[in-house]
């Protein structure tokens with residue numbers, strides 16, 4: 001999915017459940033606030049268009065400020081940038097996406113929001129394995145997904161279907177969050193399991209994924225949600241608050257790890273001036289929109305997209321499209337870099353993937369600060385085809 005160029009998002013995290021009512025939005029809101037409390041720049045997108053509740057849960061239901069002709073700035077709440085259908089549906093003026101199909105609405109909200117720079121975008125996914133959920137999962141370069149369930153819902157085959165859907169789309173499933181699984185006695189601190197102790201463990205073993213957290217049932221979680229201030233903010237020391245913040249740290253670690261996994265890494269080789277390799281080398285499908293990256297000649301690279309399209313481009317032409325702050329004015333979007341600033345025989349030192357969404361080109365003039373998102377590369381490929 002192409003998001004706007006004023007937006008730069010490092011990691012997308014999906015928070016998923018098979019059914020409504022298991023606490024998915026609550027977990028998403030607490031995670032986002034927990035990450036913001038840890039100093040990260042966080043966005044929270046309410047993708048649950050059937051029951052939008054994020055505005056209420058985050059305590060800000062005001063209308064987003066307009067940006068440009070049809071865009072919006074996100075709402076700020078507790079240090080998190082939030083967009084929710086709830087923030088938009090109460091308006092009397094017709095919405096640009098009113099009448100659009102559900103997943104169209106999600107895509108538009110994401111795309112037309114000026115998120116700015118974010119470390120993490122938490123997406124509260126629509127529950128179930130229907131259209132909206134799959135479209136979102138297909139269109140975004142998720143670093144990972146977490147599955148939220150209560151112990152009694154775990155046996156349902158549908159949860160398995162959701163997990164398999166992510167896996168088929170090559171989105172790593174980080175693990176399971178078992179919500180409302182036990183009750184901590186306020187007086188004595190004893191943990192009382194509500195549905196037996198082992199449902200989550202057995203499930204995780206079967207699906208070969210970690211049990212990320214067990215969150216107790218706690219009336220304060222509910223009260224905090226109703227008051228528009230997720231629990232971790234005021235109650236980090238309660239057992240439920242500790243469990244939610246531990247979960248936050250686990251996820252932050254997983255996101256960090258996902259960034260260090262390099263999907264593509266091409267070191268430039270000394271090819272003779274006459275040697276040219278226009279055919280992509282054999283590769284396994286990456287599961288992403290970019291399948292393969294390789295060196296074509298001394299100064300050309302090739303990209304094979306998932307649909308089989310092959311794009312060959314020169315280092316110099318790509319360098320001229322560099323979106324980094326040294327090459328493009330962040331505010332006016334005007335190009336600072338001039339063609340005469342780039343030497344005619346520019347070549348590449350290396351191409352590296354960043355997360356599951358972008359490539360970094362290291363050019364032989366020392367420039368390496370531009371991140372080329374996969375969807376932007378695709379746009380450039382289509383323009384120059």
Ligand code: ADP
Nearest residue numbers: 020021022023024025026216217218221222225
């Ligand atoms: P979903 O997004 O899965 O539909 P919600 O996050 O809206 O579910 O949660 C449903 C209800 O359960 C809300 O009232 C919420 O405050 C409450 N809730 C969620 N998790 C807990 C918990 N661990 N303890 C107590 N109440 C919870």
